[in-house]
Amino acid sequence: MKTSTADAISPASPRETLRYFATLPHAMSRKWWLGILILVSIYLVFYVLESTILGYFVDALSGTPLPVVGEGKPAIIALIGIVATCTILNSVVKALINYVIGLKLRFVSIDLKRACLSSTLQSPIPEIMRLGTGNVISRMTKDIDQPINTFSHIGMRVLVSAFIFPFTAISVIFIDLRYSLVLLAVFLLIFPIARRWIMALPAVTNVMSASEARRNSLVLDTLRGLETIRAFSISRWALTRMNKTSWQALQAGGDRLPHIIRLLFLAQSAFGLWLLGTLGLGIWLVSSGEISAGAASAAVFLVVRAEVQVFNAMFFAGDIQEGLTRLGRAVALAKMTETKQTVVAPDLTKTVDVVIKNLSYSYPDTTSPAIPDLSLTLKAGTTTALVGASGAGKSTLASLVTGLLHPTSGSITVGDVDLQTVSDVWTARNVTLISQEVHVFSGTLRDDLLMANPQATDDELHAALEMVGLAKDSVSFNRSFPLGLDTEVGAGAEPLNPEVQQQIALARVALRQPHVLILDEPTSEAGSEYAELIEAAAQKVTESRTALVVAHRLDQAVVADRIILMDQGVIVEDGTHDELLAQEGRYAQLFARWSGHSHKN
Template identity: 35%
Template structure:
């Protein structure tokens, strides 16, 4: 199992997955860098050293100009300065390359760890949280946001290594040359600061809205794909097309707004660049006029400023990319630092019993679906839940399983709980992969025993490569009955203490009903079980039956006792008996 990182508070809205704030994001990135900080120091040292070497060419050009002006320069002077400039360029380029490679390695290593945590936490998120936010939000974070952070690497690494070091070292060089030049340049820094302040006040919000629009678009696309059969059946293709197009135009509008902010920021940087050159030129003229500086020193100062302008503009302009990546990073870390469980979710009994006390639950702003449920399921007992459609059966199973936390009341259940619903997914891979998904240590003998116990062994005879047959999208297609048999065999390999079957054999139809019922019995044997009964024959086979109506338990007892009592269950049983020859079954949610 994946170990979750230490939980930290994140900002969370009612309808969206959590988003980490700036402090939490920095703290988590620093935690992820653990074990690589010595290399981080090496990056800083090598970056400063290589950019310091880059100060040599402007300095020696200034020396050459002064010697020419004084008439002391000769061919040897020119050759010496040329060699010095060439050697310094080679050394600086090598140092910059080494710094960039090491910084890239660090970036990608930390990003890989973050990706692993994102996948682990995404799979462990409480289902109610994902459903409330929409699966599109989660998909956007695991695709668009990860891509944004990864794609930022080439620019960000260059800006935060060679560029940042160039700014620091060049400013130090100006001060060492003659402090008035540095002072002249520093006078213009407030213009850069105001440009940066404007951008930091405007940019982050624009990028957050853009990312939210991407999540909305992803949600609409996912819903259209998942509901493809419904879209075709009801002729909703045009409607869904317009819905997706509307969401896509929303992304386009917010992206154009982000690019507009980027252009306005660039204009402010160009203004600051012009002012920087003008102030240093004027300062040089005044200093030379008063005999306080030389033409060579002024030339060196101008070369240093020209060397500064590009990196400063790049460093500030890259904040555009950094802000976009940071917005994505905070959304990713919002997931990786979200606890896997929340207050109010089921606790662990320490045995194989289930206990519910005055449990109530409702979806969003809707009415109560469960109201004052108190129920005990003893160790090894099999309890069936029946009732008309909308009675709250599936919701009860979800609350016991921990998929939804109760609004009020308490729920405790065994630590090892497994759920099978009527919607069973076949993962791309082999049959073996699908069977051992939650039990990777299972050996060949255990796999075949699970298939035999659930009546699924015959499936292997129909597959071209047996357990190694590829299934899933684009590969060998399993029937609904075979898919459910695989799910039941997978459950046996997991060996849970509590089994919850939520109409787990409903999709197979009456043709395979008996076979799947035997598989379900094998899955329940020797375990505590909760069965949301699709057919009342399943309920009749359980130790106890719970009848629900409007979110409440109205009857409970054995099959024979409830039939003899002549209540609601007796009526359901009589109706089912009359209709079973036509394929009828008790109502389901």
């Protein structure tokens, strides 16, 4: 089963990733690297000394005199003492290196997560939507935590493995120069194959991460739509979809296994050739009387102790490639805002016109535009209602004005600011959206409302709630919020009814007091007994603001200053409620069917 390699944003290359890491606040400085190199060098000196002395035990046991320590029992005791000292010092230095590397990487991971979060909040909303919630979460969590944990565990061993080969090679060559021929032969045979196999890992890793991200997105989508799935009895369909995506993620992980097995085989081959070559050459040199048995034993012992390093070199190379690929995915997210050139515009200080000129938009992978060519001016301080059948382009137009989508061509100007020249952060601050999908933030009701206006007093919070039908002495308020403003809401709290969630969202608008307001079917989730209450609240918060309302119910349109009937992204009729009824056109027919009687003059 083949897995897709498609991903909305390609990972940064290893070189780009390392360059970006150098810009983080807790990046590894030159002094830090110097300190690490000094500690690793101390470790390696003791490591090579320990291995070499263990090899010369053969000469000491045979009674051959040794430099410095002499011969016999005193020499053996001295060698044991030196080996024990080296082992203890190695353990201490190793623990210190692991601590320093682990601590530094933890700080770096925090910096990277902060950069990813900041970039996500500031990036164009369409790009984040195209990337997907699950993909963003994967890049900010697993794609950072997993490689950081890996590098924390293998950091010491990577550095040792990187230096142990030259140290071992130099030590063996000091015993006899001809041992270098064995190393050269193994290197020339193994390196080209290892390089090719290791370079194949990033692509496999990216496929695996992308598959996991798609699975995460689907899990979130399923959880969000759980009530709909139950209502329409489509649990089997949802489960089948989940199983398929989970299997794809599992298969992508399985596709990596052959690469690991090949690296294992290569490591075994490399070490076997090195050991056999060293052993064979040592036997020949001892037989010809050119070196002692102890010297040959020291060379073999050095190679034997390097076995772990050979396997480390293969596996760590794969781990490093995989880790850099995952970190590259996070870095690509963190750098999303770097290429966006935007104008720094002042926030709106008054109600303004919204001018839409020659606007067109096509959804990805579609042949016909959702909005072909639309021009419209929303007058300052007025409410314009969009009506029409499903698929007419109403929500698409609302999404374009709020920055959730970017136009294919044309422009949207809010006051004297072209939305395509400013960041989505500016748009979000100055153009407020309330949709049928409302989010209640975790915390107390007070905390949720204060997000709209942190300086608001409790009296102002209650005034905003009363405006939307949640007066503090009302039955609805006390039933939903038994502890008043201190009632816990959001994740982990008692779930609120959809209409109460909409009222909270409208109360936030009342506190925020935006100059431009977009309401995308805000009453569609409310039951019929609450719809009029929500509509009245929505009407209050739109007063004296430039408002665009996507009307799910036509009584939302009746009270608007202007009504626009859309069909297939085109304005079909435009006027006030009374004007459109007088025309006896499509709006009049629609209103007659909706209200249950004819409106003819």
